[in-house]
Amino acid sequence: MYKSYFKIGWRNLLRNKGYSLINIGGLALGMTVALLIGLWMWDELTFNRYHKNYDRIGQVYRHNLRQGQIQTGNIVTTGVGTLLREEYASHFEKVAIVRGRNEEHVLGFGENQFTQVGYFMQPDGPEMFSINMIHGTRGGLADMSSILLSQSVARKFFNTENPVGQIIRMDNKWDLKVTGVYEDLPKNSVFYDATYLAPLDLYLNGWSHLNVWDNYNVYAYVQLKTDGDFKRTSGVIKDAMLPHIDANSAASKPELFVVPMEDWHLKSYFENGVQVRSPLMNSVWYYGIIGCFVLALACINFMNLTTARSEKRAKEVGIRKSIGSVRGQLVGQFYSEAFLVATLAFIVSLLLTQICLPFYNQIADKDMTLPWREPLFWLGCFAFTFLTGLLAGSYPALYLSSFNAVQVLKGTFKMGRFASLPRKILVTVQFTVSISLIIGTAIVYQQIQFAKNRPIGYSREGLISLHPRSPEFNGKYEVLRNELKATGVVDEVAESNYSIVSTLGWNGGFDWRGKDESLNDLTFNINAVTPEYGKTIGWEFLEGRDFSRAFPADASGVIINETTAKIFGFENATDEVLIRNRNDHREEFKILGVIRDVVKGSPFQKTDPCLYFFSRGDQGWLHIRMNDKATAHEALPKIETAFKKIVPSAPFDFTFADDDYMAKFKAEERIGKLASIFSTLAIVISCLGLFGLASFVAEQRTKEIGIRKVMGASVGSLWQMLSKDFVVLVIISFVLAVPMTYSFMNGWLQHYDYRTDISWFVFVLTGVGALAVTILTVSYQAIKAALANPVKSLRSE
Incomplete structure (x- = not known):
C-alpha cells in the first residue's frame, strides 16, 4: 500500500x-x-564534554557582599586551592590551581621563535582535564622546568619528530624540558587556546607562593570523588576562607562554592548572588x-x-x-x-x-x-x-x-x-516572522554602529602595541624609545603595565576627602604608565595636566578618568590628594589631571573608574605612535629594524590599536552576521512560496483574465488585480511585526548601558523593502498572465 x-x-x-x-x-x-x-x-x-570526568569537575567561585550587593567571581587566591587540597581532601579527588588567565609568552628553539598562548597549572591539571597525550604522560608538569606542548606548536618547532627531552626556551629566560605533546583541544572546551601547559610554580617563582590570601590571581579547579555532590560540597567549604583573611576582607563575608563544569559556559552568570x-x-x-x-x-x-x-x-x-x-x-x-x-x-x-x-x-x-x-x-x-x-x-x-x-x-x-482564508493566514504568519527577523537584524547593526561611533578617549589611528616577553627589554626603555624616534616615522613611544584596552589590574583601599562610607569596597582599574603615555595614545584632558619628566614630584602623582572624578565629587579634582592604605603603609598621590573616559572594557557598557600612576619604564606593554609622514606599510619595516637593533632576539609581534578595539565588537558582529543570513533566507523562502501562490492564482484565473482583456482591461489593471491581495497580506504582516519586534528588541537593548534609540527609519525602510520584494515576486506571474493572448485561454469557450 x-x-x-x-x-x-x-x-x-x-x-x-x-x-x-x-x-x-x-x-x-x-x-x-x-x-x-x-x-x-x-x-x-x-x-567541555570533551573532558572525561566532565560530571565530577568543578570550579571554585566566591560570593562577596559589597555596597549592599552580592558580587560573584571565579578568581581566588592560591591559598584557597592549597587549603582545599590539604584540609578537604576527603571531598576532592584532585585539586588544581591554574593561573587566572591565559598567558602569552615567546617560545624558542634554535633560530625559531613564536609568541604562544598557554596556561600555568599544577601537575594534577592535565590528568583532571583528561588531556589526550601523543607523546609523554599527563604527569609531565611535576618538575618546575618542564613544559607540555600542543601538537600544533610541536610541529612548528620539530615537524613530526618526537620532541620529548628537547629544551624549549621561554621568553629567552627559562630553559624548559619538553615532557609531553598533547592533542590540540577542541574549540568547545575551556582550554581550547592552550598551545602549551607549564608548571604553576614557574609562574609563581620569585614573587609569590602557594599560600597567599590577599592576591586574587588564580582559578581553583576540583574533581569530586565518585560519590561527590556539588551542592553538599559547596556547603562544606562555604566559610573556608574566614580563618585565613584579615578583618577588611572578612567584612565582605566571602563564601566559597563549587560550580560544576556543565555550568561554566552557559550558566556561570550571577546577579546579586543568584545564578541566572x-x-x-x-x-x-x-x-x-x-x-x-x-x-x-x-x-x-x-x-x-x-x-x-x-x-x-x-x-x-x-x-x-x-x-x-x-x-x-x-x-x-x-x-x-x-x-x-x-x-x-x-x-x-x-x-x-x-x-x-x-x-x-x-x-x-x-x-x-x-x-x-x-x-x-x-x-x-x-x-x-x-x-x-x-x-x-x-x-x-x-x-x-x-x-x-x-x-x-x-x-x-x-x-x-x-x-483561501487559512492560506492567507499562513502567508501573513510567514511575512510577519520574516519582517520581524529583518527589523531585529537592522536594530542589531544599528546598536553596533552606535557603539562604534562612541568617543573612546584616545586616538587609534597610527598606534601599535607590543607585549615584550624577553629579559632583553629590561632597562632599555629609554634607549629603545630614542632609537625608534630616530627613525623619523615615530612621534612618540610609551610603556604601560597593561594594554590600552585591558580591564586587568584592580585595587581598592583608596581614600579621599569627603569619601562616603558606602564606597569603602570600591575598586579601581589601575595602570602604571610612563610620562609619554598620554601623548602616545592621544588621551584628552578635561582639567589639569599630563605627567612630565620636568617635575620630579609627578612620581607621586595620579591621573584619573572622568568616571572617577564623578565618584569623588570634587568641583575641581586637580591638586586633590588620593590616599592609598596598603599593608599598614600610607601613600599620598596628588591628582594632576582628569582625562576623558578611555573605553577599555566593552564599548556597550559604562566606563569603569580608572587610575593612572607614574612609571619610569620596564612595564609589560610598549606603545608606538607612528606619524603621518609615511604609511604603515613604509613605517613598520623601519620600526622593526630599530626594534631588532636594541632587542635582536625578541619577536616583533605587534597589533594595531584599531584592530584591538574592533575585536571588542566580535561577539555582537557575529550575532548580526548570522541573523542577517538567516533573515535573508527566511525572506527567500517566503518569496518562493509567494511566487508559487502567484503562479497558481494566475493559472486559476486564466479565463477571467482573458475575458477582462477582451472587455478592454489594461495590463496595469490586471497586474493590480492579481497583486493587491498579496500586498494587503504583507501590509498586515508589517503592522503585526512592528509592535512585537519593537518590544522584543527594546528589551534586548536594555542589557547594554550604552545603547541606541530604536529609529523609526528602520521600520519604514523594512516595510518599504518588504513591499518592494513582494511586488517584484508577484509581478512576474501577474504581468506574464496579463500579457498572455486571450484567444488561447478562451478558445474552448
Missing part, C-alpha cells in the same frame, strides 16, 4: 516539476538553516527559535501550495473514496507524499550544509563538522525529517481527505467561500 503511495507521490512530483522544485527547494533551505543552527546549538550545549541565564544561553535559545521559525516558513510553503492546488486532485480523492478508501487511508497517502518531499529536501539540505559549513564556521568562529559516522546523528536526522514531513503534511492531508466524494464526482464540488 505504502509502495503505491510513494509511486503516486513520485509521479505527481514529476508531473508538476515547477511546484515540486519550489516545495523541495523551500523545504531544503529551511532544513539547511535548521541543521546549521542545530549544529551551533549542539556545539554550545556540549561545551547568561547572555550566551539567551543567544542559544534565540537562534533555536529562529531555526524553528525558518523551518516553519518552509513547511507553510508546502501547505499553501499543496492546498492551493487541491481542486486538481479533488477527482482523485472522490474516486478513491467511491471505491472504498476511508479517510485514514487518504491521510496516510498524503502524508506519504509529504514524507517523500521532506526526504528529498533533507538530502539536498545535507549537501547544502556540507557546502556552507566552512563559511559558517568562519562567521561563527567554530570548528563544526557533520558527524557522518555517528549512529545518533542519523537517528536524529531521521527524526528531524519525519517531524518536518509530519508538520508540512498535516494540514494538506487533513484538508484534502475531507472532500465530499459525491459532490466531486457529480462536478458540483466548489471551494468554499473561506477556503
